[in-house]
Amino acid sequence: MDWEIVIGLEVHVQLNTLSKAFCSCKTTYGAPPNTQTCPVCLGYPGALPVLNRELVTSAVKAGLATHCKIRKRSGFARKNYFYPDLPKGYQISQYDDPICYDGYIEVPTESGNKKIGLIRIHMEEDAGKSMHGMDGTLIDLNRCGIPLLEIVSRPDIRSPQEAYSYLTTLKQLIRYIGISDCNMEEGSLRCDANLSVMPRGSNKFGTRTELKNMNSFRGVEKALTYEAKRQIEVLESGGTVVQETLLWNEQSQTAEPMRSKEESHDYRYFPEPDLVDVQLTDTMIDDIKKSMPELPGERLQRFIRQYKLSEEDGLVLTSERDIADYFEEAVHDFPDTALMNHWVRGEILRILKEKQLPIDQSPISPGRLKELLTYLIQKKITPQTAKTVLDAMAETGETAGKIIEKKGLMSISSLDELDSLIRDILQKHPAELEKYRQGKTQLFGFFMGQVMKATKGRADQKVTRQILDKYLNT
Ligand SMILES: [Zn+2]
Incomplete structure (x- = not known):
């Protein structure tokens, strides 16, 4: 039998606001445990939350970047459950009126671009962190109250590869609008997945399971591949899939049952009585729109047009906002865009990869690269020499002019x-x-x-x- 895989993803993005969602505690990553807490995020009785405006701004930005509708009036709700790292006994979240809803993102797939629908983006606060060690479990409550966006896709994803591509595109968008670094290792992007299978052509979804605990995009892809195969085997041998939550085990590359899946009514959601609804005006939404940078898709098209780049070159140069900014600064007032593309794409990205540095920490600034390439187009140095000079620039931090003079590298054309x-x-x-x-x-x-x-x-x-x-x- 031919099976169709149906996947929906829930992504939690930790926002990079300076303070927490409902108190003024700092959000610095890696601070000593329990040093960034206060009565509000520790859940002391009587302590009252105050909404961080930046959380709302970030949520609206995410909504606008993903073609969502923005709800002008939305409220907070309490999601009740017990866990040692949740001192209040509930999480402040949103329930039936999320701030953004009904959007989509365009994701590259093998058969061209595909629109993956978004059901909702809502605001919530993070819980603390339990650290299970040799001497038992310790609790760090620094993470309590750090603002999150939960981004829920429609079950439009049809393969583990598409899921990977969706996550990559979403991460790129979020990084472009600057609301999170999406660093999965530091937990600022987390992903849960729902997966079911059905006979190809059917319009009735099968029973789904939920997968948790995946630590990388490749991990998500692998876990989904594993789970799809498992469900198909269960069904083909005459069994039924049980609705449950599975934990992905990276070491054994298997998914293990964690608990039967809870339903939303288990959380006893009710409106948060300590916060008023968020109300947005058209002017506020417009102002946020105006403050947003050009998004990757638009920037790619402009790069191809304006700098006469191939799509492949354009994709590399716009893959991250900082790379695109670097290129535009370097190519500004420079006569040969093709040459600049060649050097940024090839040499600069190679050096950064070797040194494991992000481009905003490049040892060679756009201005200095421009200086070097000016020597090259004026034929004062040969292409071969230019590479030597570039490597020396990366090592010593000196300018091209200085290195050429010191080492006597001017080309011989006499x-x-x-x-x-x-x-x-x-x-x-x-x-x-x-x-x-x-x-x-x-x-x-x-x-x-x-x-x-x-x-x-x-x-x-x-x-x-x-x-x-x-x-x-x-
Ligand atoms: Zn606090």
């Missing part, structure tokens, strides 16, 4: 100088010269190589070629 150098080389290699004259013309490359070796790559290629041609072919 006819006289190269002419005597080449005559010298020909004299030193009589055997090769003889063979060349007998018809082994591929030795031209050998002589070019000797000239480059003697000049440490500084000989102007075109002039060298002309002189060699004169002596070898006439």
Whole structure:
């Protein structure tokens, strides 16, 4: 039987606001345990929450970037459950009136771009963290009350690869609008997945299971692949899929049952009595819209148009906002966009990868790259030398001009100088010269190589070629 996989994803994004969702505690990652807490986020009786405006702004930004409708009036609700890292005994969340709803994102798939629907984006607060160690379990409540967005997709995803692509696109969007770093290792992006299978062509979804505890996008893809296979095997052997929550085990690459899935009525949601509804006006939404940067899709199209880039080049250069910003700063007032694309895409990204640095910490600034490439287009240095200079710039932090001067790297294009150098080389290699004259013309490359070796790559290629041609072919 041919099966169709149906996947929906719930993504939690930790926002990078300076203070928490409902109190003024700091949100710095990695602070000593329990140093960023107060009566509000510790759930002391009588302590009252105050809404952080930035949480609302970030939620609206996320909604606008994902074609969601923005609800002008939305409220908070208490989601009640007990857990040691939740001192209040409930989480402040949103229930039936999420701030953003009914959107979509466009995701690249093997068969072109596909729209994956979003049911909702809502605001909520994070719980604390239990740390299970050798001496028992310790609680860090620094994370209590850190603002989150929960982004819930429609069950529109049809394969683990599409899920991977959805997550990558969503992360890129969120990073572009600057509301989170989406660092999965530090827990600022977490993903749960729902998966079911049904006979292909059916319109009745099968029983779904929920997968938790996946620590990377590849982990999500693997867990979904595993779970789809498991459900198909259960159904093909005549069994039924049980609705339950499974924990992905990265080490054994298997999913283990955690508990039977709770329903939303188990949480006894009710309106949060300590907070008034959030009310937005058109002006507020417009102001937020105006403050948003160009989104990756639009920027890609503009890059292709404005800088005459291939789609492939454009995708690399707009993959992150900081890379796109770097390129635009470097190419501003620079005459050769193709050359700049070549160097940013190739050399700068290579150096950053080697040094494991993000581009905003690049040892070579856009201005300095521009200076180096100006020497190149003015033919003051050869392409070969330019690479050497770039590497030296990355190591020493010095400017191209300084390195070229200090190491004497200006290109040699003087006819006289190269002419005597080449005559010298020909004299030193009589055997090769003889063979060349007998018809082994591929030795031209050998002589070019000797000239480059003697000049440490500084000989102007075109002039060298002309002189060699004169002596070898006439
Ligand atoms: Zn607090």
